Amino acid sequence: MGIFQKLFQAKDQKARRQKFIAGMAKTRKAAIRSLKDVLITEKAIDEALFSKIEEIFIMADIGVDTVIRFIASLKDEVKKRKMTVPRDLEDVIVDQLFALYLNDEIVDTHIRFNEQGPTIILMVGVNGTGKTTSIGKLAYQLKAEGKSVMMAAADTFRAGAIDQLKIWGERVGCKVISKNPGADPSSVVFEAIRLAKQESCDVLLIDTAGRLQNKVNLMRELDKMNRTIQRELPNQIYETYLVIDATTGQNGLQQAKVFHEVTNISGIVLTKLDGTAKGGIVLAIRQELGIPISFVGLGEKITDLDYFDIEDYIYGLFADFFE
Amino acid sequence: MAFENLTSRFQMAFRRLTGKARLNDNDIEEMLREVRLSLLEADVNYRVVKEFTEEIRDKALGEKIMKGLNPGQQVVKIVNDELKALMGTEAVPINLKDSGISVVMLVGLQGTGKTTTAGKLAQLLRKNEGKNPLLIAADIYRPAAIDQLQVVGKQLDIPVFSLGNERDPRDIVKEGLRYAAKEALNLVIIDTAGRLHVNETLMDELTDIKKIVSPDEILLTVDAMTGQDAVNVASAFHEKLAITGCILTKLDGDTRGGAALSVRKVTGIPIKFAGTGEKLNEIEIFHPERMASRILGMGDVVSLIEKATEEIDENEAMSMMEKMMSGSFNFNDLLKQMKMIKRMGAFSGILKFLPGMSQLANSEKVDDKQLVYIEAIIRSMTPEERRKPELVERSSGRRNRIARGSGRSTTEVNRLLTMLEKQQKMMRQMVNMSPQQMEKMSSRMTDPMGYDPKKK
Structure with a gap:
């Protein structure tokens, strides 16, 4: 049995998978021709087939350069193995996707908790990707795991952002540290860390304002928050998650590059994966910058945040295989 | 950055192709490959790109090469001209009533910027059209969405109508319209909740609101950074609501904004406004002709061509x-x-x-x-x-x-x-x-x- 078959027949993860199917299944309605169709209907492995596979990958926003490289390595593999039947490509494609994501590393995307003192999780990203909502969901999950959680409203810019976080705080049942709108975000961070230490809180989630990566001043502001954290909690590792909306196209790569330069991104939270968008740009980000995906947002409910699992994701990408 | 690579790739292609009088198959193929990649890197939908480059191929074949241009540049010129034609050559104005209450509905996915845009648009139409706007807070789902609109309203000194988040949005807009009539306000902008186009319940809610308010404009906010999915989203909203225009938001980022082209080509809906910054006056009437070269990502080549010809x-x-x-x-x-x-x-x-x-x-x-x-x-x-x-x-x-x-x-x-x-x-x-x-x-x-x- 090939990897492909194994991946799609594993019974133990079925329940988890159902969520992914439910989340990502809507793509079936989309105009994208499924990979399965292509591999079944095409008679030979030729340029026409490769260009159809290319289309499917590009339509998933995987990123032009990554797709071109992917197709090239697929072609090599076909040549090496002297393959002639399109259907046999299934395994190779899944295999190569795994290789592309794993990149010969053991990818551990779990939160690294500090043994002493609070563990900081800083949420960053461009406007409207779902930072505040992801914090709410993450806080809920961490509390369910038995951690004590606090939130810091360091988005002092967007109207209503502080209120939004406070509502999440009430829902989850955790303290929200905030100042007035327009306050220096770093001062909120400073105050929140002080309180988190004082109250021996396990995790402090910091919500930051959405900022486009080409806004130099806003990126400096983020740098300042970073330095505040490093100064207040020296030699402690902390997680910085870049929140990326699944509908984002090629600009996602640029977002990751610039944010990574300023804040050293430890993982990605891929949100809104319950729409028809596949968020393939995260694969390009992983390939080009090595940043793994840590969490995925699969719906509107407070429980709709999951640890990222590459198998589930690839499964979601090609769920149409089972029709 | 991808853009720079592209530019240098282009220049290499240019250097190989000089001193010809007419475009032949090879020139066109070679340049179209670059154009295709460039458009894909700008997030133009794969199918739109394919269709578009096919059309270009037919148009370009046999075309006379202009003095001062080389074959590669000539192809770019044709592509740019076609892109401009496709995007529309002129700004499409917003449709409002001369007398009585004009109603504008803002719809779109979560996080595309509806609430901010509602404020910006109210401010712009007050300034340009002399309207007295009212903002209606019909997003009862996202926590603090109403607060956000109220803060925006206060900053702009524009009234905000809200019934809190316990009432049905259908009732909110109904009463909001009555309020506008009572207060002699003549422009109503409805901030609806962000929703996925595949969420049938919420899409039905929009259809109902549309029936209740009979809007003059239904504007879809589209994030300029959207990738391939822009086509699905725009088509779904359009099918359901017959939207009348788009607002391209976050255009002040460094994205090339190919989504604009996809949406335009697939739905034919004009883009009417563009959000260009965080401040509440940073909204512009959309000028499609400027967008063409941004999407193509060959600004320098295009402006060279324009300058060379002009x-x-x-x-x-x-x-x-x-x-x-x-x-x-x-x-x-x-x-x-x-x-x-x-x-x-x-x-x-x-x-x-x-x-x-x-x-x-x-x-x-x-x-x-x-x-x-x-x-x-x-x-x-x-x-x-x-x-x-x-x-x-x-x-x-x-x-x-x-x-x-x-x-x-x-x-x-x-x-x-x-x-x-x-x-x-x-x-x-x-x-x-x-x-x-x-x-x-x-x-x-x-x-x-x-x-x-x-x-x-």
């Missing part, structure tokens, strides 16, 4: 280029080049005009004011000195005289000499260079033309 005497430009390539470039030529630059506006324009030089064009480093000084220095030279730069180079007496005559320092005169020398050298090198070497050279050179006015 402002520059082609023959003059060509002979200038030949002159530069031959390496016998003197102060007269430099002065002529200056004049050409002046006619074209920005200094970077001329750099971009030269093949392989666009990477060197850094308008931040050489501003237009410096050109005036350079001209003054050259004008203080004798005709012979302008022809033979080595005369100036050899004699410090001449350099001092020129400095005095032009009112600039001798250091600046020296720097101008270095600049000319570097340019000559670069031109000589470029003639025999492979594209790869050229790229290497470009990346090595940090200050364009060796003249940095900030070095005082």
Whole structure:
């Protein structure tokens, strides 16, 4: 049995998978021709087939350069193995996707908790990707795991952002540290860390304002928050998650590059994966910058945040295989 | 960045294709491949790209190559013209009633910027159309969405109608309209909740609201950074609601915004406004013709083409280029080049005009004011000195005289000499260079033309 078959027949993860199917299944309605169709209907492995596979990958926003490289390595593999039947490509494609994501590393995307003192999780990203909502969901999950959680409203810019976080705080049942709108975000961070230490809180989630990566001043502001954290909690590792909306196209790569330069991104939270968008740009980000995906947002409910699992994701990408 | 790679790829393609009279199959294929990649990198939908490049192929074949352009540039010109035609040549105005209450509904996915846009739009229409707007808070789902709209309303001094988040949005808009009538407000902008186009319950809610308020405009907010999915989203909203226009948000980012083209081509809906910043006055009437070259990502090539066809005497430009390539470039030529630059506006324009030089064009480093000084220095030279730069180079007496005559320092005169020398050298090198070497050279050179006015 090939990897492909194994991946799609594993019974133990079925329940988890159902969520992914439910989340990502809507793509079936989309105009994208499924990979399965292509591999079944095409008679030979030729340029026409490769260009159809290319289309499917590009339509998933995987990123032009990554797709071109992917197709090239697929072609090599076909040549090496002297393959002639399109259907046999299934395994190779899944295999190569795994290789592309794993990149010969053991990818551990779990939160690294500090043994002493609070563990900081800083949420960053461009406007409207779902930072505040992801914090709410993450806080809920961490509390369910038995951690004590606090939130810091360091988005002092967007109207209503502080209120939004406070509502999440009430829902989850955790303290929200905030100042007035327009306050220096770093001062909120400073105050929140002080309180988190004082109250021996396990995790402090910091919500930051959405900022486009080409806004130099806003990126400096983020740098300042970073330095505040490093100064207040020296030699402690902390997680910085870049929140990326699944509908984002090629600009996602640029977002990751610039944010990574300023804040050293430890993982990605891929949100809104319950729409028809596949968020393939995260694969390009992983390939080009090595940043793994840590969490995925699969719906509107407070429980709709999951640890990222590459198998589930690839499964979601090609769920149409089972029709 | 992808853009830079593309530009250099283009220039290589250009260099291979010169001196032909008509476009043939090969030229077109080669350039269309680049165009295709460029559009995909800009997030234009795969199918839209495919269809679009097919159309271009037919149009381009056999087309006469314009004087001053090479075949590659000619293809880009055709692509750009078609893109412009597709995007629409003029801004499409918003449809509002002359009398009575005009209603605008804002719809879209979560996080595309509806609430911010509602405020911006109200402010813009108050200013431009003299309307008295009311904002209706119909997003009862997202925590604090109503607060957000209220804060925006307060900042702009525009009333906000809300019934909190316990009431059904259908009731909210109904009562909101009544409130507008009572308060003699004549523009209502409805901020609806962000929703996925596949969420049937919420999409039905929008259909109901539409029935209740019979809007003059239903505007879909589209995040300029959206990828391939833009087509699905826009089609779904359009099918359900027959939207009348789009607002492209977050256009102040560094995205190329290909989603705009996809949406336009697939739905035919015009883009009416663009959000261009965080401040509440940062919204603009959308000018489609400016978007075409941004999406194509070949701004320099396109503006070269436009300038070559409009402002520059082609023959003059060509002979200038030949002159530069031959390496016998003197102060007269430099002065002529200056004049050409002046006619074209920005200094970077001329750099971009030269093949392989666009990477060197850094308008931040050489501003237009410096050109005036350079001209003054050259004008203080004798005709012979302008022809033979080595005369100036050899004699410090001449350099001092020129400095005095032009009112600039001798250091600046020296720097101008270095600049000319570097340019000559670069031109000589470029003639025999492979594209790869050229790229290497470009990346090595940090200050364009060796003249940095900030070095005082």
